[in-house]
Amino acid sequence: MFKKILIANRGEIAVRVIRACHEMGIAAVAVYSDVDRASLHVRKADQAYPIGAAAASESYLNIPKILDVARRSGADAIHPGYGFLSENAKFARSCADAGVKFIGPTAAAMDVMGSKTRARQAMERAGVPFVPGTSRGLESFEEAEKVAARIGYPAMLKAAAGGGGKGMRLVHAPHDLKAALEGARSEAERSFGDGEVYIEKAIVNPRHIEMQILADEHGNTVYLGERECSIQRRHQKVVEEAPSPVVDAEMRRRMGEVAVRVAQAAGYTNAGTVEFLVDEKKNFYFLEMNTRLQVEHPVTELVTGLDLVHLQIRIAAGERLPFTQEQVQIRGHAIECRIYAEDPDNNYFPSPGKITLLLAPSGPGIRRDSGMYEGWTVPMDYDPLLAKLIGYGTDRDQAIGRLTRALREYFVGGIKTNISLFRRILRHPDFRAGKLDTGFLDRMLKEKQDATAASKTDLESRDVAVIAAGIFAAIGPAAANGNQENTTKPGSNWKAAGRDEAMR
Amino acid sequence: MTYDVNIDGKHYRLDLDHAEGRWSCRVDGRTVEVDAVLARPEVLSLRIGNDAYEVKCERSANGSDVHVWVGSVRFAAEVRDPRSLRGRAHALDDRGPRKLTAPMPGKIVRILVAAGAQIEAGGGVLVVEAMKMQNEIKSPKKGTVQKILVGEGAAVNAGDVLAIVE
Numbered sequence: 001m002f003k004k005i006l007i008a009n010r011g012e013i014a015v016r017v018i019r020a021c022h023e024m025g026i027a028a029v030a031v032y033s034d035v036d037r038a039s040l041h042v043r044k045a046d047q048a049y050p051i052g053a054a055a056a057s058e059s060y061l062n063i064p065k066i067l068d069v070a071r072r073s074g075a076d077a078i079h080p081g082y083g084f085l086s087e088n089a090k091f092a093r094s095c096a097d098a099g100v101k102f103i104g105p106t107a108a109a110m111d112v113m114g115s116k117t118r119a120r121q122a123m124e125r126a127g128v129p130f131v132p133g134t135s136r137g138l139e140s141f142e143e144a145e146k147v148a149a150r151i152g153y154p155a156m157l158k159a160a161a162g163g164g165g166k167g168m169r170l171v172h173a174p175h176d177l178k179a180a181l182e183g184a185r186s187e188a189e190r191s192f193g194d195g196e197v198y199i200e201k202a203i204v205n206p207r208h209i210e211m212q213i214l215a216d217e218h219g220n221t222v223y224l225g226e227r228e229c230s231i232q233r234r235h236q237k238v239v240e241e242a243p244s245p246v247v248d249a250e251m252r253r254r255m256g257e258v259a260v261r262v263a264q265a266a267g268y269t270n271a272g273t274v275e276f277l278v279d280e281k282k283n284f285y286f287l288e289m290n291t292r293l294q295v296e297h298p299v300t301e302l303v304t305g306l307d308l309v310h311l312q313i314r315i316a317a318g319e320r321l322p323f324t325q326e327q328v329q330i331r332g333h334a335i336e337c338r339i340y341a342e343d344p345d346n347n348y349f350p351s352p353g354k355i356t357l358l359l360a361p362s363g364p365g366i367r368r369d370s371g372m373y374e375g376w377t378v379p380m381d382y383d384p385l386l387a388k389l390i391g392y393g394t395d396r397d398q399a400i401g402r403l404t405r406a407l408r409e410y411f412v413g414g415i416k417t418n419i420s421l422f423r424r425i426l427r428h429p430d431f432r433a434g435k436l437d438t439g440f441l442d443r444m445l446k447e448k449q450d451a452t453a454a455s456k457t458d459l460e461s462r463d464v465a466v467i468a469a470g471i472f473a474a475i476g477p478a479a480a481n482g483n484q485e486n487t488t489k490p491g492s493n494w495k496a497a498g499r500d501e502a503m504r
Numbered sequence: 505m506t507y508d509v510n511i512d513g514k515h516y517r518l519d520l521d522h523a524e525g526r527w528s529c530r531v532d533g534r535t536v537e538v539d540a541v542l543a544r545p546e547v548l549s550l551r552i553g554n555d556a557y558e559v560k561c562e563r564s565a566n567g568s569d570v571h572v573w574v575g576s577v578r579f580a581a582e583v584r585d586p587r588s589l590r591g592r593a594h595a596l597d598d599r600g601p602r603k604l605t606a607p608m609p610g611k612i613v614r615i616l617v618a619a620g621a622q623i624e625a626g627g628g629v630l631v632v633e634a635m636k637m638q639n640e641i642k643s644p645k646k647g648t649v650q651k652i653l654v655g656e657g658a659a660v661n662a663g664d665v666l667a668i669v670e
Contacts, residue, residue, distance in 0.1 A: 356546070357562065407576075467529055468550060470505075
């Protein structure tokens with residue numbers, strides 16, 4: 001087993017991995033940029049090394065600097081977390097060259113998954129279902145017409161070099177195809193200098209469901225069940241849960257077996273996630289594979305009772321998977337909320353700043369993976385994910401109840417957070433009914449908030465606010481901040497003590 | 505103590521007294537039974553009757569904005585102590601024109617000086633009545649009354665500019 005692991009990351013995931021190291025009796029080495037000296041992961045680590053300026057390219061993405069710290073600290077393995085260098089094949093290769101174990105898949109497996117066309121070829125050989133369509137560019141309108149007739153409408157035209165929605169056209173009926181194809185081609189030409197366009201069956205209101213897999217270095221691969229990640233905004237996941245409300249045991253087995261084939265086709269090792277689009281008839285199609293630990297891994301941990309980071313470390317150390325597929329059991333239900341420093345009143349723009357007050361929830365079925373603390377200033381340089389709040393219950397309703405209760409206990413003062421968004425999601429009738437798709441959140445945000453339910457309590461709350469505001473003013477900000485010595489006159493400590501006493 | 509409390513733009517008159525470990529409290533004249541414990545800095549545990557509330561106070565870095573959270577509901581709060589107005593005025597810069605503002609919503613019952621008149625610091629300019637109490641609005645500085653912006657009988661809101669002393 002490793003003696004010392006370097007964590008090439010920051011924030012809540014760095015804290016998460018440091019904790020796993022300590023649980024396994026392994027020393028943890030943190031790296032930090034100039035603006036992260038006061039970050040939680042530096043406080044929790046056994047050793048911490050500065051690696052440069054705030055810009056990620058100068059620090060968390062800088063391979064030579066991180067490998068230099070690995071050498072100087074004597075770390076025998078590197079955990080990359082998620083984001084930053086976690087899916088960088090060059091980094092995995094550099095680690096191998098430097099004689100440090102990269103906790104993740106091999107560079108070769110990442111290369112296969114990193115290239116869309118190579119991934120598709122490998123997957124097609126393994127019999128993995130794709131969204132029906134052409135994997136190459138269309139030669140002519142006649143070809144487009146023929147393929148569209150075969151796969152059925154609605155169909156989606158996509159630029160081969162595309163991204164960000166450019167060069168994409170949704171076609172509802174045959175007579176729209178010609179104009180759409182010309183439009184997509186010219187837009188692709190203008191945007192990417194490449195007019196190659198292919199056609200796929202359009203999946204209307206898909207669900208995004210992904211399968212967690214684990215593979216050891218001895219040829220054993222298992223799936224650990226799915227996560228429903230359909231609640232997204234700007235292609236960012238916001239709420240994830242396990243199991244999915246629509247996946248039954250039979251569908252889980254079929255999806256899981258496909259995910260295992262995907263991993264094996266790529267020669268994959270360690271933890272990974274195979275993402276699928278699921279249509280209204282529960283057909284699932286391969287989307288891509290994420291070759292890292294996911295942000296939302298805790299929901300899988302809660303329903304399987306496994307610790308994915310421990311297992312990642314043990315697999316990387318050469319151990320065999322300590323269980324078989326048959327031993328993996330899904331029990332209960334878990335839902336995760338990603339707490340971001342974002343302003344709900346300003347279109348969810350990042351809102352960094354100093355956390356002046358932090359009241360954290362706890363109690364039955366609540367897990368909180370956090371990278372923040374009271375008094376810490378959230379830097380503006382990175383992803384504004386502050387913490388993940390996960391609710392677990394015997395069933396979905398209990399998980400929702402516990403999470404709703406915990407969100408009520410959660411208070412982050414001084415900065416704006418998206419906590420209020422989760423209260424809305426969790427009480428939404430469609431969410432309650434498990435009727436989810438990737439358009440859910442945008443639709444919900446367009447709905448008017450129902451003010452009627454809250455109005456009576458608001459009136460009472462208003463009176464409470466009046467009284468509390470007066471009492472806060474009466475005891476003064478000095479007392480309220482707990483630093484009486486700054487403002488009380490000399491000799492009046494008795495008075496302050498008396499006032500404190502009276503407040504009890 | 506009497507406070508003018510503004511919660512999300514609505515004004516309240518709050519009488520607050522603290523004796524023998526208990527708060528006695530009136531909101532706009534209504535007596536409310538309150539039991540308050542400061543659980544930790546910026547967090548109050550309130551009992552109003554037997555209803556329990558956790559109330560959080562959130563201040564912006566410069567202290568100018570205060571928000572009060574009752575459970576998960578956020579209110580913008582502004583608290584003024586009408587009697588400390590004069591004390592606060594002294595701390596401010598004495599040069600240049602100064603605005604006299606209404607410390608609470610009420611009615612202008614008397615105007616004591618005319619525009620153009622000379623006035624001493626602390627001299628009365630006008631009288632505002634609110635909650636059946638008359639408050640003399642005093643000049644924060646020695647100078648000339650440049651403008652009187654309200655007439656007798658006018659209704660004013662807290663923060664309304666009443667007069668300017670140059």
